[in-house]
Each structure stands twice: as structure tokens, then as C-alpha cells.
Amino acid sequence: xxxxxxxxxxxxxxxxxxxxxxxxxxxxxxxxxxxxxxxxxxxxxxxxxxxxxxxxxxxxxxxxxxxxxxxxxxxxxxxxxxxxxxxxxxxxxxxxxxxxxxxxxxxxxxxxxxxxxxxxxxxxxxxxxxxxx
Numbered sequence: 167x168x169x170x171x172x173x174x175x176x177x178x179x180x181x182x183x184x185x186x187x188x189x190x191x192x193x194x195x196x197x198x199x200x201x202x203x204x205x206x207x208x209x210x211x212x213x214x215x216x217x218x219x220x221x222x223x224x225x226x227x228x229x230x231x232x233x234x235x236x237x238x239x240x241x242x243x244x245x246x247x248x249x250x251x252x253x254x255x256x257x258x259x260x261x262x263x264x265x266x267x268x269x270x271x272x273x274x275x276x277x278x279x280x281x282x283x284x285x286x287x288x289x290x291x292x293x294x295x296x297x298x299x
Contacts, residue, residue, distance in 0.1 A: 169271040169272060169273045169279055169280060170224070170271070170272050171269045171270065171271055171272070171282060172193040172202075172253045172269045172270050172272070173269055175190055175193055175205060175224075175229070175272070176189075176190050176191065176192070176193070176205075178190060178224075178225075178227070178228050178229050179227075179228050179229070180205075180207050180217060180222070180228065180229045180230075180231060180237070181225075181228040181229070181230055181231070182230070182231050182232070182233070182234055186210070186228075187207070187209055187210065187231070187234060187237065188207040188208050188209035188210055188215070188237070189207065189208055190205040190206065190207055190217070190229065191205075191206050191207070191208045191214070191254075192205065192206040192252050192253060192254045193205055193206075193252075193253040193254075193270070193272075194206060194216070194246060194250035194251070194252060194253070195250060195251040195252075195253060195256070195270070195278070196250065196251070197249045197250060197251055200277060200278035200291055201272075201275065201276050201277045201278055202219055202270075202272050202276040202278070203218065203219065203246065203250055203276075204216050204217050204218040204219050204220075204246065204250075205217050205219065205222075205229070206252075207237055209237065213239065215237040215238055215239050215240070216237070216238045216240050216244075216246050216247075217229070217231065217236060217237050217238070218236065218238070219276045220276075221236035222236070253269075253270060257269070261281070261283070265283040265284055266283060266284040267281060267282075267283065268282045268283060268284060268286070269281070269282035270282065271288060278291065279291070
């Protein structure tokens with residue numbers, strides 16, 4: 167998998183055998199590790215559901231799922247809602263070197279392999295820490 171930015175993921179619909187179930191509206195990152203856990207999907211019934219990225223495959227035009235049951239209807243106090251870091255909330259936050267986070271680049275295993283900083287420049291993590299969020 168070549169690196170994909172959070173913005174690229176958010177442009178993709180979530181589909182089951184060609185049927186659109188919803189669209190990704192946020193990328194949820196692990197609270198302590200530099201990797202994505204899943205995406206917040208706004209489904210056709212206007213309900214937000216959590217899609218673990220381990221249950222999806224990245225196609226050229228969509229995030230594909232094999233079953234609608236992998237879209238989890240989580241309560242507000244669930245781990246993914248409380249502990250995961252929202253990329254939307256992390257954007258425009260300062261990093262440890264004073265630069266400003268715009269996006270993340272996700273690589274194999276949905277690991278954050280680089281950051282997109284102010285001005286659109288991509289830099290490897292290399293000791294930079296994602297802001298708390």
C-alpha cells in the first residue's frame with residue numbers, strides 16, 4: 167500500500183459490493199501509537215458508525231467492506247469514541263518542533279509513516295510527536 171493521506175481516505179465512500187453504505191468523515195488514530203484504528207462513517211441513515219480499518223480494504227475508488235456488520239454502532243462512552251484521537255481535532259495543532267499538523271500519511275498496517283505540515287510539506291515522523299487530542 168502506498169502512503170495515503172487522511173484527506174484521501176475521507177474522499178472515499180464506504181461500499182459493500184458496489185453499494186454505498188456511507189462516507190468517511192474522520193480518521194481515528196490510536197491514543198498512544200502512531201497508527202490509524204478506523205474511520206468514523208456517516209451512513210445513509212445519518213448515523214455515525216465506526217469502521218475498523220482492519221475490517222476494510224482500500225480500493226481505488228472506495229473503502230470496501232465484506233459485511234455491513236463491520237460498521238459498529240458504538241455508544242458515546244466506547245473506547246473508540248473516548249480514547250481514540252480524531253484527526254479532525256488534531257489538524258492545525260502545533261507539533262513538538264513548532265510546525266503545524268495538517269494531515270497524516272498512512273502506510274502499511276495503517277501506520278502513520280509521515281506527517282503533512284503547514285505548507286503541505288511531508289516529513290517522516292522522525293521523533294516528531296502527534297499532538298495530544
